Amino acid sequence: MEIIYEGKTKRLLRVGDHAALKFKDDVTGDAEGNPDPGGNLVVGTLEGKGAASAKVASYFFKLMGEAGISTHFRGLRSDDELEVTLTTPIPLEVIYRAKAFGSFLARYRGHVEPFMSLDLVEFNLKEDRLGDPLITRQAILKLGFTGDVELGRIEVTTRRVAGLVRRALAEVGLELIDMKLEFGRVGDKLLVIDALSGDTMRVYDPAKKKVLNQLELAEWFGLT
DSSP, X not given: OEEEEEOSSEEEEXXXXXXXXXXXXXXXEOTTOOBOTTOSEEEEEOTTHHHHHHHHHHHHHHHHHHTTOOBSEEEEEETTEEEEOOOEEOSEEEEEXXXXXXXXXXXXXXXXXXXXXXXXXXXXXXXXXXXOOBOOHHHHHHTTSSOHHHHHHHHHHHHHHHHHHXXXXXXXXXXXXXXXXXXXXXXXXXXXXXXXXXXXXXEEETTTTEEOOHHHHHXXXXXX
């Protein structure tokens, strides 16, 4: 199978007219080696993480489908792979921040308290060699990554997905801190691509007062 794209925690592989999204056991974190879904470095491996991430991603894609949100998800292909539709990706990372944490705290230190309620959408340019920099709405439009109407649809869809995720987590006693979505196109159709899993979202367990890792998140939903 041809590798279309390889990231820190996933590979996108061409399989005939479709593609497979294969999850790795690699764990991301910071320069000190601390695990963190928002980290830009691979700091170790966790056996079974790839399979857990695939199951969590499948769970949330099915929720989106039931809510009428278009995605590239076609089904589970194996324990650690999803079958997905090939799209033309939009080079943006769309971040929904329910609470202040991670890079938001570092960026605005002295002006914000940890876990402060935010409910905001941010955009990063998806470009590893530049460190995925924050990008403004105006810059997105000026650089031609998308148009005003489509960008508005991206923002609305991101908030819809965040609402689904927050409700699903609340049902099992968990809280959403933040999450990352990506989008792509098939013709004029906008789709949610990539995947929502412990690799792309932070989830807080208020009883244990900790951010869950990928296996712990899957366990909460009975997926391991």
